[in-house]
Amino acid sequence: MRARLFFLAAFAASIGAGCNAARPPQVAPSGPAAPAPMAQTLPPDGPGCAGAVARYRSVVDNDLSMGHVNQSVHAQISNEIAEAASACSSGQDGRALSLLRASKSRHGYPG
Template sequence: MTPAKLLAAAFAALCLAACNSTQPAAVAEAPAIATRNVTPAGFRLPEGSGCAGAIDRYRAIMANDIAMGHVNQGVYATIEGEIDAAAAACSAGRDAQAVALVRASKARHGYPG
């Protein structure tokens, strides 16, 4: 075999070997694991009427959804801010406005009622 053919064969072998590199494959980060996957057996929505009852029930639903992993932390924080605004209106005696804020938040985030 001539030196040129030997060099060409070695070069071809190196090129093919590069295709079979053993670099580690990129691994996607695992999603956060929820602390539970079902609503607790004794879970009951808070009772109450008016804006305070509506706010308490929405907070309970959100606490359950974040614990189950049904909502991410960013969305949860947004909804908590909206609930806080409704609670402030409720505390100030603006019941109708507070209930409207809860309903708007639920509609915006896909919750019924």
Template sequence: MRAFALPLAALAFGLAACQTPAPSTPPAPSPEQAATGVTPNTFRMPTGTGCSGEVERFQAVMDNDLATGHTTKGVHTRVSAEISTARSTCAAGNEGGAISQIRATKARFGYPG
């Protein structure tokens, strides 16, 4: 067990070093959102099935995260570009490919599955 302690500690230290804050500041939330600090009660998750539903739901989450200050404009732009690619893949009839792209984007940016 002790043989694993040093490599695990080194891995933890290495991963911690990667957690530097972004230099840009998040956009200011609207006065309504700033007052509560949470998603407004008017937010509605898009409905739909298949890849088009997955694409639209993830875009709605990203738009909400930008509006509430939980992500930066730069991250929103990069994720939205990847969502757009998945949207095109879905429109071309490649359901599995589009859903795989959405899952990969979520994983890359730390969103749950």
């Protein structure tokens, strides 16, 4: 009986020791390093369509720098933003905001 009790105690101790065993160090995968993310800055604030144009431009420029969009898509969106900015500067706030909404929808940006 004593041998059985000793065996059970030794078995329990070995199980408990396995839980506390040191893990081998984690090795970072080798290969090309991911690009360092740019410092996130808050998009510019501003009233009306001018602020909306500036915020969308800021988001799209950041997406280009992070590699989320390629240069040709960025150029297309930038042209759409320029059209909205032109409408905004000529006092057509509703048209400018509509152009921005259409561009965001077309390229998968939230409304």
